[in-house]
Amino acid sequence: MRNVKVNVEYLTRVEGHGNIVVNVKDGKLETCELRIVESPRFFEGMLRGRSIFEAQHITSRICGICACGHSLASIQAAEDAIGFTPSLQTIKLRKFLLHMENLDSHVLHIYLLVAPDLLGVKSFVPLIGSHEQVVRRALRMKKTCNDICDILVGRHVHPISSIVGGFTKLPKEKDIDAMLDHLYKMRADMNETVALAATLKFPQFERDTEYVGLVSDDAEYPMLSGDIGSTDGVRLKKVDYKKATNEFIVPHSSAKHSKLGRGSFMVGALARFNLNSAKLHPKAKEIAAAIGLKPKCTNPYLNTAAQLVESVHSLEDSISILEDLKRTGVNYHEEIIVGLNEKGTIPVKAGNGVGAVEVPRGILYHNYEVDDKGIIVNANCIIPTGQNLNNIEQDMKKLVPEILDRTDEEITLALEMLVRAYDPCISCSAHFLDVKFVNR
Amino acid sequence: MTRPKVAFFDFTCCEGCQLQVANMGEALVDVLNLIEVVEFREAMSEKYDGELDLAIIEGSITTPHDVERIKKIRARSKAVLAYGSCATIGGVNGMKNAFDLNDIRKYVYGKDYEKFDTQETRAVHQVIKVDYFVNGCPVYIPEFVTVLKAVLAGLPYAVPDHAACLECKLNENVCMYDKGIGCLGPVTKAGCNSWCINNGNICYGCRGMVTNPAVNGARDVLTKYNIPMDMIVNKMNMYNKCREIDQNAKR
Numbered sequence: 183m184r185n186v187k188v189n190v191e192y193l194t195r196v197e198g199h200g201n202i203v204v205n206v207k208d209g210k211l212e213t214c215e216l217r218i219v220e221s222p223r224f225f226e227g228m229l230r231g232r233s234i235f236e237a238q239h240i241t242s243r244i245c246g247i248c249a250c251g252h253s254l255a256s257i258q259a260a261e262d263a264i265g266f267t268p269s270l271q272t273i274k275l276r277k278f279l280l281h282m283e284n285l286d287s288h289v290l291h292i293y294l295l296v297a298p299d300l301l302g303v304k305s306f307v308p309l310i311g312s313h314e315q316v317v318r319r320a321l322r323m324k325k326t327c328n329d330i331c332d333i334l335v336g337r338h339v340h341p342i343s344s345i346v347g348g349f350t351k352l353p354k355e356k357d358i359d360a361m362l363d364h365l366y367k368m369r370a371d372m373n374e375t376v377a378l379a380a381t382l383k384f385p386q387f388e389r390d391t392e393y394v395g396l397v398s399d400d401a402e403y404p405m406l407s408g409d410i411g412s413t414d415g416v417r418l419k420k421v422d423y424k425k426a427t428n429e430f431i432v433p434h435s436s437a438k439h440s441k442l443g444r445g446s447f448m449v450g451a452l453a454r455f456n457l458n459s460a461k462l463h464p465k466a467k468e469i470a471a472a473i474g475l476k477p478k479c480t481n482p483y484l485n486t487a488a489q490l491v492e493s494v495h496s497l498e499d500s501i502s503i504l505e506d507l508k509r510t511g512v513n514y515h516e517e518i519i520v521g522l523n524e525k526g527t528i529p530v531k532a533g534n535g536v537g538a539v540e541v542p543r544g545i546l547y548h549n550y551e552v553d554d555k556g557i558i559v560n561a562n563c564i565i566p567t568g569q570n571l572n573n574i575e576q577d578m579k580k581l582v583p584e585i586l587d588r589t590d591e592e593i594t595l596a597l598e599m600l601v602r603a604y605d606p607c608i609s610c611s612a613h614f615l616d617v618k619f620v621n622r
Numbered sequence: 623m624t625r626p627k628v629a630f631f632d633f634t635c636c637e638g639c640q641l642q643v644a645n646m647g648e649a650l651v652d653v654l655n656l657i658e659v660v661e662f663r664e665a666m667s668e669k670y671d672g673e674l675d676l677a678i679i680e681g682s683i684t685t686p687h688d689v690e691r692i693k694k695i696r697a698r699s700k701a702v703l704a705y706g707s708c709a710t711i712g713g714v715n716g717m718k719n720a721f722d723l724n725d726i727r728k729y730v731y732g733k734d735y736e737k738f739d740t741q742e743t744r745a746v747h748q749v750i751k752v753d754y755f756v757n758g759c760p761v762y763i764p765e766f767v768t769v770l771k772a773v774l775a776g777l778p779y780a781v782p783d784h785a786a787c788l789e790c791k792l793n794e795n796v797c798m799y800d801k802g803i804g805c806l807g808p809v810t811k812a813g814c815n816s817w818c819i820n821n822g823n824i825c826y827g828c829r830g831m832v833t834n835p836a837v838n839g840a841r842d843v844l845t846k847y848n849i850p851m852d853m854i855v856n857k858m859n860m861y862n863k864c865r866e867i868d869q870n871a872k873r
Contacts, residue, residue: 246638
């Protein structure tokens with residue numbers, strides 16, 4: 183009987199620190215864990231005593247990749263807590279910002295983190311020699327998203343001008359033209375990306391699970407608002423997010439685990455696709471059909487394919503938002519001056535607020551309880567990677583027995599690729615990942 | 623010419639500063655032609671345990687394991703570069719130092735808090751010797767390129783040690799104080815081209831405090847605009863709580 187020992191310390195090409203530990207003894211799976219070894223960071227604890235108006239500045243620092251998403255979830259929770267309703271223009275611009283982040287993050291994941299596995303190399307660096315135009319395209323697409331974020335909010339990593347109440351700086355007409363120009367030019371690179379993705383072979387593996395994401399009765403693909411829904415028929419208001427996450431602690435991880443109706447569930451691009459594919463932009467639907475992705479897809483490796491479909495959606499919907507804004511014009515009277523909250527411009531009251539936003543890796547929840555001065559008394563952040571951890575482990579447990587005929591190296595790579603497919607963001611979870619094979 | 627061996631290491635942080643490297647776009651290809659990146663966990667599976675010409679450290683030091691790891695990196699590196707606010711001044715992770723460690727662990731992890739090892743947050747220079755500093759949250763890429771050139775030429779780099787206001791004035795921003803708003807520009811190191819104020823926000827002090835702040839001038843400004851000192855100190859502690867460790871060491 184076969185013994186397998188996998189011990190991957192500091193899994194590479196993911197954001198943050200995690201290890202994979204697998205132990206198969208006499209053909210029997212004894213240990214199969216994704217160990218989150220990121221240093222705990224204690225953001226929820228550190229937010230206590232801070233003003234609700236500072237929260238998004240601090241919480242965007244939870245994660246450099248999804249800084250815009252964290253700031254948007256944070257702002258939504260803060261506004262919910264103090265009872266502030268943002269304007270339609272603000273919501274429109276926030277949706278656009280969220281699209282830019284999803285597009286940027288998906289491009290980074292597809293090209294720089296996943297493609298090297300599918301092309302049989304260890305990183306994008308050797309690809310500079312063998313596939314220079316591909317690497318240049320990936321970096322160019324990323325930079326387009328970054329350049330747009332620079333214009334819109336000052337930068338992508340830790341946005342500056344998006345705050346509670348709205349934006350400290352609104353795009354001028356020439357800014358809208360510049361952003362549109364970037365996006366029109368990106369269409370050619372997106373077409374090349376779709377053509378490349380069609381040639382990539384993703385591993386075969388199926389495990390049916392519960393898929394969780396924002397759902398709504400509107401025609402729009404829900405990202406910034408909606409209820410919490412699952413493919414098993416769950417529907418909850420965002421205020422009841424704890425019923426959707428059920429966090430619990432496991433000894434091998436500094437990230438908490440989650441479950442819902444079944445033992446585990448999946449959030450992220452594939453979950454959103456499985457729940458809401460009918461609401462995607464027609465071009466994104468075309469691409470999904472062309473690469474053969476249809477709901478309900480139960481191969482977690484195809485999360486990357488769902489990210490590709492979403493990238494097309496984000497690009498096209500962003501163009502629609504900007505073209506619309508160009509037509510209607512921007513109301514510059516809505517530009518807000520930071521810090522005026524200290525002078526009471528935005529009324530503050532005690533309250534409890536929840537933000538629920540679809541960031542690249544799934545639903546992100548922020549929850550703040552504030553006193554009548556707008557000072558945070560309690561804070562809770564539940565990040566998508568944390569919600570996925572349990573599901574990743576369940577996938578690994580089904581996968582390992584199916585591939586025991588392979589070499590240790592092949593098993594390790596299959597597991598690494600599986601974890602990477604979820605695009606885990608361990609810095610976020612730091613409340614995350616180790617592969618150890620024991621006794622083969 | 624052999625290219626210098628460079629590695630990126632991440633400690634406790636959001637990894638946004640590493641991401642800033644990827645955000646350079648196609649210019650990154652040119653940078654990679656000048657140096658040999660031998661380890662960069664976030665982007666590469668390659669690992670390397672030999673001697674390094676330059677170790678680029680991101681993140682602050684918050685666990686006993688971090689301390690051991692950073693000392694080993696120092697021992698095999700000719701030069702160490704602290705990269706971003708978490709590494710250079712402790713950054714937002716330093717806010718933790720305002721709380722009792724056991725209390726904050728219990729608050730986040732409940733009864734099993736002891737499983738989650740942590741210690742007082744420290745900047746990298748508070749644990750090992752650092753040769754180069756690139757401040758900022760996140761790092762400002764034009765400054766990083768300047769520092770990288772200095773490293774490649776074997777020259778030192780002096781972090782700008784004048785107030786952020788100087789760059790802000792050159793950018794012709796309306797002073798936040800003239801809008802009646804407290805801003806940390808007067809006591810914060812320049813070098814970011816007044817990035818946040820250019821975008822309508824205040825300076826949050828992410829590059830650390832200037833060595834010799836114009837204390838009386840800053841006090842006059844606060845008095846003139848009726849902005850309480852404790853509000854400014856409170857804002858300063860968002861990034862600069864670890865400063866107290868340097869101050870205590872001097873005493």
